Amino acid sequence: xxxxxxxxxxxxxxxxxxxxxxxxxxxxxxxxxxxxxxxxxxxxxxxxxxxxxxxxxxxxxxxxxxxxxxxxxxxxxxxxxxxxxxxxxxxxxxxxxxxxxxxxxxxxxxxxxxxxxxxxxxxxxxxxxxxxxxxxxxxxxxxxxxxxxxxxxxxxxxxxxxxxxxxxxxxxxxxxxxxxxxxxxxxxxxxxxxxxxxxxxxxxxxxxxxxxxxxxxxxxxxxxxxxxxxxxxxxxxxxxxxxxxxxxxxxxxxxxxxxxxxxxxxxxxxxxxxxxxxxxxxxxx
Amino acid sequence: xxxxxxxxxxxxxxxxxxxxxxxxxxxxxxxxxxxxxxxxxxxxxxxxxxxxxxxxxxxxxxxxxxxxxxxxxxxxxxxxxxxxxxxxxxxxxxxxxxxxxxxxxxxxxxxxxxxxxxxxxxxxxxxxxxxxxxxxxxxxxxxxxxxxxxxxxxxxxxxxxxxxxxxxxxxxxxxxxxxxxxxxxxxxxxxxxxxxxxxxxxxxxxxxxxxxxxxxxxxxxxxxxxxxxxxxxxxxxxxxxxxxxxxxxxxxxxxxxxxxxxxxxxxxxxxxxxxxxxxxxxxxxxxxxxxxxxxxxxxxxxxxxxxxxxxxxxxxxxxxxxxxxxxxxx
Numbered sequence: 381x382x383x384x385x386x387x388x389x390x391x392x393x394x395x396x397x398x399x400x401x402x403x404x405x406x407x408x409x410x411x412x413x414x415x416x417x418x419x420x421x422x423x424x425x426x427x428x429x430x431x432x433x434x435x436x437x438x439x440x441x442x443x444x445x446x447x448x449x450x451x452x453x454x455x456x457x458x459x460x461x462x463x464x465x466x467x468x469x470x471x472x473x474x475x476x477x478x479x480x481x482x483x484x485x486x487x488x489x490x491x492x493x494x495x496x497x498x499x500x501x502x503x504x505x506x507x508x509x510x511x512x513x514x515x516x517x518x519x520x521x522x523x524x525x526x527x528x529x530x531x532x533x534x535x536x537x538x539x540x541x542x543x544x545x546x547x548x549x550x551x552x553x554x555x556x557x558x559x560x561x562x563x564x565x566x567x568x569x570x571x572x573x574x575x576x577x578x579x580x581x582x583x584x585x586x587x588x589x590x591x592x593x594x595x596x597x598x599x600x601x602x603x604x605x606x607x608x609x610x611x612x613x614x615x616x617x618x619x620x621x622x623x624x625x626x627x628x629x630x631x632x633x634x635x636x637x638x639x640x641x642x643x644x645x646x647x648x649x650x651x652x653x654x655x656x657x658x659x660x661x662x663x664x665x
Numbered sequence: 666x667x668x669x670x671x672x673x674x675x676x677x678x679x680x681x682x683x684x685x686x687x688x689x690x691x692x693x694x695x696x697x698x699x700x701x702x703x704x705x706x707x708x709x710x711x712x713x714x715x716x717x718x719x720x721x722x723x724x725x726x727x728x729x730x731x732x733x734x735x736x737x738x739x740x741x742x743x744x745x746x747x748x749x750x751x752x753x754x755x756x757x758x759x760x761x762x763x764x765x766x767x768x769x770x771x772x773x774x775x776x777x778x779x780x781x782x783x784x785x786x787x788x789x790x791x792x793x794x795x796x797x798x799x800x801x802x803x804x805x806x807x808x809x810x811x812x813x814x815x816x817x818x819x820x821x822x823x824x825x826x827x828x829x830x831x832x833x834x835x836x837x838x839x840x841x842x843x844x845x846x847x848x849x850x851x852x853x854x855x856x857x858x859x860x861x862x863x864x865x866x867x868x869x870x871x872x873x874x875x876x877x878x879x880x881x882x883x884x885x886x887x888x889x890x891x892x893x894x895x896x897x898x899x900x901x902x903x904x905x906x907x908x909x910x911x912x913x914x915x916x917x918x919x920x921x922x923x924x925x926x927x928x929x930x931x932x933x934x935x936x937x938x939x940x941x942x943x944x945x946x947x948x949x950x951x952x953x954x955x956x957x958x959x960x961x962x963x964x965x966x967x968x969x970x971x972x973x974x975x976x977x978x979x980x981x982x983x984x985x986x987x988x989x990x991x992x993x994x995x
Contacts, residue, residue: 402819421833469710472703497967500724583812
């Protein structure tokens with residue numbers, strides 16, 4: 381290694397450490413006792429490791445479990461339905477022989493350029509559709525993301541035409557061609573889109589902030605938001621047990637529980653993330 | 666396909682005309698069948714777009730009405746530009762527009778510079794250790810996965826007044842602790858750092874992909890000519906990366922009128938003391954709609970954003986088309 385390269389490695393290592401720093405702080409706080417946090421503040425390494433915060437959080441787990449269930453349901457349904465609906469929307473737009481290709485591409489594309497904004501959406505959902513306080517309000521608004529539709533369209537357009545033509549000669553209908561030829565061939569692209577959809581749903585708190593006030597339908601991220609704005613949520617429930625309130629460390633423990641699955645998922649499928657980014661970032665059309 | 670040639674020469678012109686006609690019908694029929702099947706596929710998606718994208722677009726008429734929930738959107742009274750007059754009569758309008766533009770400009774430049782720097786560094790170590798360069802990429806991309814709710818927890822661990830890491834460190838070196846969540850002037854820097862931390866890794870992967878796509882022969886030739894690494898970066902990598910940089914810049918400028926709601930709402934903990942620097946159009950619309958309940962003002966601000974934003978997107982695309990025709994989005 382040249383000396384220049386060693387310097388570059390050193391600076392990248394330093395940068396990586398800086399990027400991980402807040403995460404380490406958070407995990408450390410979740411493993412600290414409340415008294416240590418108030419005495420020494422947030423530290424990189426806990427003075428004494430204790431699982432009190434996790435024990436506390438999980439001793440009355442119904443709220444967190446409900447939130448987990450809501451998030452998992454929304455993520456699973458939203459991702460599966462979203463990928464299917466977007467793929468079905470994208471595929472005809474990739475077919476040069478489809479008569480409505482140009483006008484309908486524009487219909488999808490225009491939503492990228494212009495949007496009505498928050499107020500009309502809010503009134504539509506709460507006043508006209510009246511799906512606030514239902515799971516629909518957490519799923520439907522993100523179901524079709526035009527940018528991903530165009531990524532899928534570009535991918536489908538790159539599939540060999542001969543396969544589709546051959547299937548047609550054999551008398552296969554359009555739906556059969558889609559499900560038996562196009563979908564299996566497009567697995568990498570669909571997996572990448574599914575990954576980003578799942579991330580969007582898993583991380584969403586915005587739709588809940590707007591449309592949910594039924595505690596049974598609060599997703600994980602929104603629960604975390606409520607906890608951070610209102611530590612009362614924890615304190616009132618803990619008074620019933622007559623224990624000391626590990627407020628800060630408990631908050632951090634819940635945050636760690638929320639990012640755990642995403643971290644594991646990321647480590648498992650990193651490759652797809654990177655290919656997804658370069659798919660969308662470099663080639664926009 | 667040359668249909669008459671299939672019919673043989675013996676048939677009379679009338680018969681062949683009829684056969685030709687039938688063949689045309691058959692083809693037209695097949696085309697219609699195909700189009701209908703493909704349209705049916707698109708139906709669910711188009712329906713979602715119609716309800717959640719197009720209906721709200723028509724909803725911008727709310728900004729020109731005195732909206733009353735019991736009268737509905739269509740039944741409410743038209744009031745012309747009154748909502749806009751109210752909005753621009755307040756000091757808020759100037760503040761939220763200036764904050765949105767200034768903060769976004771800060772973010773665009775900072776993320777670009779840091780992401781490019783990381784990409785260039787990553788390029789230099791690409792060959793030396795696969796494992797390490799994977800590790801850097803993953804680590805630097807990692808923050809992109811977190812929602813702003815989670816990021817709020819991170820920032821709170823660093824900045825909270827009594828036991829945050831930053832204040833404890835300041836105290837340890839004898840500096841007075843700062844009440845971060847009440848000092849508005851610090852937040853342009855704090856939010857820029859957060860944005861860079863969250864997004865630089867993502868964009869560095871995009872730029873690194875652009876760098877890897879550069880033909881290695883350029884570098885080989887430059888090395889033979891004795892050009893230093895530093896010189897190669899300035900003379901080869903950056904010039905060849907310029908189109909990608911320009912496009913990303915222009916696309917971000919097209920979105921400069923839209924703020925990242927989560928960043929400004931969650932990370933600041935929506936602290937009113939911070940509004941002088943952190944209140945942006947999106948947080949203003951949200952607050953005006955849900956907390957204050959002033960639909961008129963909120964929709965005026967939202968419509969103003971949508972219209973200006975639309976023209977900025979058109980403008981940026983026009984500029985992309987002029988600089989890099991193949992990269993224009995439309």
